[in-house]
Amino acid sequence: xxxxxxxxxxxxxxxxxxxxxxxxxxxxxxxxxxxxxxxxxxxxxxxxxxxxxxxxxxxxxxxxxxxxxxxxxxxxxxxxxxxxxxxxxxxxxxxxxxxxxxxxxxxxxxx
Amino acid sequence: xxxxxxxxxxxxxxxxxxxxxxxxxxxxxxxxxxxxxxxxxxxxxxxxxxxxxxxxxxxxxxxxxxxxxxxxxxxxxxxxxxxxxxxxxxxxxxxxxxxxxxxxxxxxxxxxxxxx
Numbered sequence: 466x467x468x469x470x471x472x473x474x475x476x477x478x479x480x481x482x483x484x485x486x487x488x489x490x491x492x493x494x495x496x497x498x499x500x501x502x503x504x505x506x507x508x509x510x511x512x513x514x515x516x517x518x519x520x521x522x523x524x525x526x527x528x529x530x531x532x533x534x535x536x537x538x539x540x541x542x543x544x545x546x547x548x549x550x551x552x553x554x555x556x557x558x559x560x561x562x563x564x565x566x567x568x569x570x571x572x573x574x575x576x
Numbered sequence: 577x578x579x580x581x582x583x584x585x586x587x588x589x590x591x592x593x594x595x596x597x598x599x600x601x602x603x604x605x606x607x608x609x610x611x612x613x614x615x616x617x618x619x620x621x622x623x624x625x626x627x628x629x630x631x632x633x634x635x636x637x638x639x640x641x642x643x644x645x646x647x648x649x650x651x652x653x654x655x656x657x658x659x660x661x662x663x664x665x666x667x668x669x670x671x672x673x674x675x676x677x678x679x680x681x682x683x684x685x686x687x688x689x690x691x692x
Contacts (some may be wrong), residue, residue, distance in 0.1 A: 470620070501683075508649060508669070508683035554620070564681065566619040 467492040471555045471567035478545055486540040488529075488555035488571045496557040498522075498531055499564070503552045512540075512553070531560050533562040545574045579603055580672050582684035588688045589660055589691055597687045599670030605650035606672030612683060613644075614667040626653055660691040 471488045478484060490496065497516045501509040513522030518533035527542045538555060555567040579602040583625050589595045595670035599609060612620040619680075626647035634640045642664075644656040653672075657664050667688050671681040 473617075497679075506685060508685045509671075510683070511680065558679065562679065563622055564620075568617060568619045
């Protein structure tokens with residue numbers, strides 16, 4: 466069945482460091498891919514998405530490219546801020562329209 | 577816009593009792609609401625999908641008699657954990673979607689249930 470694997474955290478970085486959170490998936494067909502972010506005490510928010518191979522989703526300085534050849538959708542940001550500290554979830558939506566989530570990666574950014 | 581609230585945010589109950597969790601879409605009408613469960617260091621697992629005015633569709637392995645879902649209006653869905661046991665302790669999250677954007681889900685902040 467469909468599944469999402471993402472790197473375990475926490476990821477701890479200093480402000481202005483480069484961020485990569487790895488995400489790979491297993492799916493039949495051509496799923497849509499998502500990154501959600503959950504700030505402390507809040508619900509998950511859609512950060513970015515990509516619906517087909519080679520698409521790049523971007524938002525708030527974050528980017529992720531849908532790589533079908535490597536079945537990956539890694540999240541990157543060139544310069545993180547303290548305010549980016551949150552839990553990040555990679556997810557896919559396949560033929561059933563249900564969202565399948567990864568386990569989440571906690572990012573901690575220190576000044 | 578598209579804010580979803582959950583109440584309570586935390587609840588502690590005794591084993592054998594029932595507890596109700598509310599999920600509300602505050603500024604939109606949600607045609608579909610979803611209930612997820614999250615275990616520590618695990619991914620969110622979809623429990624059920626509910627459409628206003630109809631019975632919920634439960635995922636395989638989820639006991640519908642234990643996790644009662646009611647979607648009485650376009651802004652409110654409730655999850656009742658009946659005869660709760662310690663193994664039901666978990667983080668429960670709801671989400672909602674609009675008819676015009678059925679593939680976009682808006683998530684609530686979650687409810688932490690602890691059964692003693």
